[in-house]
Amino acid sequence: MNDNALRPTTRNAIIDAAIIVLAGNASATMSEIALKAGVGRATLHRQFRSRDDLIRAIKDQCIRETDEASAAADHPNAPAFERLRAMFAAIIPLGDRYHFLTFEGASDDAITNRYQRELDWVETLKNDGELAADVPTSWVVAQIDQLVWTAWCEVAAGRVALADAPALAVRTLTKGLGV
Amino acid sequence: MNDNALRPTTRNAIIDAAIIVLAGNASATMSEIALKAGVGRATLHRQFRSRDDLIRAIKDQCIRETDEASAAADHPNAPAFERLRAMFAAIIPLGDRYHFLTFEGASDDAITNRYQRELDWVETLKNDGELAADVPTSWVVAQIDQLVWTAWCEVAAGRVALADAPALAVRTLTKGLGV
DNA sequence: CTGAGGTGATACACTATTGTCTCACTTGAT
């Protein structure tokens, strides 16, 4: 019953619940998180010494999950737009995780690194002539990050089908929504 | 020295400071807000009976400011894209205000109304053949709302010039960032 | 059956925040 650490499902259940609760209210209390996770507040404190501990654990998990998902979905040899589509398809379902990082995580090495990697990647796409060269790279990255989050929101709200979201995101990014 | 209510500049200074502080940390304390506003905490409580009072006042002000700005900038007879550009130009400088509403203000009549008006407007643009008909209206609105906020962030971070932002936003929305 | 490990509930101390109140001070109008 012991996975890698000493805690089996409880810890993960708490993290999952915390991501949901904190997405809706960044200053949610430990009690609210415990309630959502279906555990007692004492158990929450057994798993995570302090609130900061919990936040850090969530951050680590979000980084790990999104990194794994994008690494697994990347097809370096595929055409750039297909690559982009696969990336969106992999990350959009993790939109809440992705968003958590951009929100809780200013001044965090792992997150700064990720941003830098995104900048580099977009720079490459621009050099390869896949994206407009006259648009600031930081603007493109901001659009990509935001597309993940808004796509997740639209899917979560039931206004867009999950299957449609990746293509919609790529289209919005590359061709826009004009006629 | 008495405007419309009993309070001249103090109240506005507090609201302005609160918007800034709360944008950076939604759970900022009244002390932090008072400090940023350059007033004593007691004065803050004189102007706003409670924290909820302050939040509501901010919300009202944000709605008013953004409504006024977009109304003043709207040129009903101009070409659609120019109209869009003028709207972005008027709203982007109020990006923090605009964002505050989407964040603090779920379940608020005035904000629901605004969303409905945006839906209607985009529907019109689609009927006029200015925007793609095969993209969900809610998706378009989400993109517009988000463009205002990310544009404001990029400008605030000094990565994009304020003068460039509106055109960049229109271009991103209508033509995308592809080559 | 039995015991170890994990849990929920609860009580507790401690801290941070909120909201109220008072008082001395400044400022601007008369």
Next chain:
DNA sequence: ATCAAGTGAGACAATAGTGTATCACCTCAG
């Protein structure tokens, strides 16, 4: 000069949230 209005500073009580500890209970491996 004087007075009223508004302010900053600080004391204060009340409240909410955090983190710790204890105890009874469950359950699963042995």
